[in-house]
Amino acid sequence: MKHLTYHLKYVMFFVVMVIIFSTLGLVLVPRADNIHLNNETKETEKRIEMIRLSAVGDSLTEGIGDTTKSGGYLPLLQKDLSDxxxxxxxxxxxxxxxxxxxxxxxxxxxxxxxxxxSVQQANAILLTVGGNDLLQAIQPKIFSKMTTKRLESEKETYYGRLEKLYAELRTLNPDAPIYQLGIYNPFYLNFSDITELQEIVDFWNKSSQNFVNEQENAYFVPINDDIYQGIPEIEKSDDKKEALKSSDSSSLNDLISSEDTFHPNNLGYQIIANAFELKMSATKNKWLK
Known part of the structure; x- marks a missing residue:
């Protein structure tokens, strides 16, 4: 009986030790999927020395309306991408x-x-174009109705110009993705009863998007819907709402510069930077290498 008790104690001790070491093994030895995740983390931590972006275009690239005079959306996009x-x-x-x-x-x-x-060395090319082409098209008809036939004719002229511009960009750099920003209607809130103007802007944007979609490794960045109505009411702080109520220009677009009521203000340029960042992040395999 004593021998049986002794053996039972020995067996129980052995079982307890097995359980302890098994538990330690689960804790100390990483699972295979954990090793895989750790390796993936190390891969994502590999740093790239430099990414070059070449920004080509009109006043939206220059940064007109930016009160900091630092280049409009570009430094904002640079910070967002760096983060x-x-x-x-x-x-x-x-x-x-x-x-x-x-x-x-x-x-x-x-x-x-x-x-x-700059274009030759770029990992990505940022392009703002089209707004001044449209202005040239509609100015002669500013006090008369812009016919569909006339607008189609102006679109074809614009297409011809874009083809030459893209051909030159591709001659200099065949591989970098091109991100072309759409245009917006800065007068929508001021003249919301003039629906024809918004229809023209929509037509021009759709035409630009169709052109860009036909190009190799090029992406259209829509912006009108984010800017033409200003900041959505639901997103405005109480202070912002009170400021707008007390203003004589409460109908003006709060994303547009008050100096010229045409170009984006600082917040408007942040909206543009966000739009570029979203499109670039969705296609990062094209430039992040």
Whole structure:
């Protein structure tokens, strides 16, 4: 009986030790999927030395309306991307010029060697174009109805200019993705009863998007819906609402510069930076390498 008790104690001791070591094994030895996750984390932590972005375009690239005079949406986009991705330096070069149409941007591109070199070295090309082309198209008809036939004709002229601009960009850099920003209606809240203007802007944006969709490795960045009605009421703080109520210009777009009521203000440029960031993040495999 004593021997049986002794053996039972020995067996119980052995079972307890097995349980203890098994438990320690589960704790101390990582599971295979944990090892895989750790390796993935290390992969994502590998840093890229530099990403170059070449910004080409009109006043929206130049940053007109930005009270900080620091370049509109570009420094905001640079900060957003730097916070999101393991890149030591996001280098953005600004070649925006207020008032330029697509043909004038092309003319600068062909003459400016610094601009050419920037495009050649770019991991991605940011393009703002089309607004001044549309202004040129509608100004002669500003006091008369813009016919569909006339608008279609102006669209074809614009397409021809864009084709030449894209061809030059692709000659300089066949591989970098091109992100083209749409246009917005800055007068919607001021003249909301003039529905024709918004219809023209929508038509121009749709035409631009169709063109971009036909290009290789090019992406259209829509912006009108984010800007033309200002900040949605639900997103405004109480202070902002009170300020708007007490203003004589409560109907004005609070994303548009009060100086010219045409270009984005600082917050408007943040909206543009957000739009570029969303599209670039969705296609990061095209430039983040």
């Amino acid at each position: 999101m991705y393991p890149v030591d330096v996001f280098q953005i070069e600004n070649f925006g010029k207020s008032g330029d149409r697509s043909d004038q941007i092309l003319k600068r591109l062909k003459k400016n060697e610094e601009m050419q070199q």
